[in-house]
Amino acid sequence: MTKDMHFPWHQYALIVKLAECLNHRPRLRAGSNSSYPQFGKTALQKLVYLLQAVYDVECDYDFSLYTYGPFTSELLQDLDLVESIGAVQVLPVRKGMDGYAIKPYENAAWVTTQAKEFLEAHKCALGKLIEEYGHYSAKELEIRATMIYVEREMKGDGKPVSLDGLVRVVHDIKPYFPRDEIKSVAEELQAKEHVKVAADG
């Protein structure tokens, strides 16, 4: 599969595909009265990060860690391009800082066609991403993406990672999250094998 780095259609198409998948689903979650969270700029950042880090899809973004989790400004710039060519709409949700909703728009199909091969090759990974992370709110995605980022960084530095250690580091970054909540996220990710930590002891 070749990627055109002059026209990184795979990156543009990924944004559109995520907008399509996360907008074209029932309003309410199955078996629940609650609706799915909106797909906004924070969710886009975290989902693309997870697609790269957990599902090994090379999206060619370089994320860096901030208090609000893994982030890359390149993705925002690409979102603006995708919006300006009419493949998505980025709409403020309501007054305040509740964020934006990213929705597919009239040229969505044109953009996804340009990266048909890429989307086809990673159809399965995208499906898994949506299934396993698509129902989380921006806040829930942020804590998960941060934890996975930290685990990868520590392993990259050759440091042993235990469950308690991981919880401690993430709590250090996000002390406003209760430690119990962080721990249950770590256990959830460990059960999914999205983080691999040694037994505490």
Added chain:
Amino acid sequence: MAEPFEIRDPIHGFIELDEWERDIVNHPVFQRLRRIRQLGLTDMVYPGATHSRFEHSLGVMHVATKMFDAIVGRRRGFLVDTYNYDEEGAGLAKDRRIVRLAALLHDVGHAPFSHSGEDLMPEVGKGRRYKHENYSAKLVADLMTDVIEKHPLNQNYDITAQDVADFIEGKPADSLEGKSSAGRRLFWRNLVSGQLDADRADYLLRDSHHIGVAYGHYDLERLLTTLTAVEDPETGSPTLAIEEGGLHAAEGLIIARYMMFTQVYFHHTRRIYDHHLVEAMRSLLAQSKGMFPSPIDKEGLEEYLKWDDWRVVGRLAAGNGGTHGEIILNRRHDRRVYETPEFPGRDDLQRLEAARKALGERVIFEDRAQNSWYTIDSTDIPIVRKAKLDQEVVARLSERSTVVSGLRAVNRRRIYVPIGQSEECRRIVAQMLSSQESDG
């Protein structure tokens, strides 16, 4: 306490340093920044653009400190509650020190001519290259340990070189070893690398000053008196924000970024010189496969430090820079023959593709704004308004400002060809466009 040292600065007046910081500034790793230009070969367009990373780094330290003090002065309670700082403020004092040191040292890893050299940094895996921040962090951690850790003024803080390196790279991992404050410093990292950071705050003003343009001017003092920290309502994370009184100053900052990007950083001639410089330096680095030494060990770092603008210029002057070196020496750069609008639509991209096909092998370089080192994205700044009963209401700047809501990331693309073929290529493009028009 000893009198501070003062350095005269064209933007901020006097920048104060203490003995510890003066020793760091005098370290060879920092002094090298005198020989790294801030804006590469921008002087090919704006002759005044010959200032260095040295003065910018001092400026970033100065502005980051003012930002830190402004936020702590305004939101101490919020910070203490959120990050469990002790009431005496020892943690805050230490973090202030680390912010100053990281701001001072954040650019020591730059390659010759700043960002242009980043294309020649070795791969770190999966097609990714090291960035100058990685070199900065390694240089600090591996070569500046003594000057950071052993100074008597550090006795009160116990700051390690690794603390500063982790701050620069955004690494939280050391807290595993019992230090429980590395993570909260990620919040302060926004002051050195973020949407409202001291890096941009300084370079917009400094570059404007040296170049002789007014595009990058904005009201820094007003921003500082309104800079604050709030909880992001969407995610609950603490984030930098501006109080309502600074709304127009924040608008000014965003407009300054946009203007400097379009008029200076993404100037079509400046961008082609970045390309020529990268290719010329690739020739100079032929013995190391066209790449700078890796920062993986001390030997590589020491070799890397030998590369500065002086070395590159000397070798280019000696005729070792190949075709691109000659182009730079003679200012006979490749020419832009086609470009899209700043915000291209679907038709514009299709026309670009058609132009590229029509020009074929004549295309030497295709540029796109996303590849520019000075990104202009649509990151929004939170604006805080006091409502009834002192309740805080947070809104996006793009919602409060019609000027900002109309701005988007610049996504212009350009095609360049050799100077000798530029007339012919312009004719080809014009023919292609007119035949498209008549077909349409």
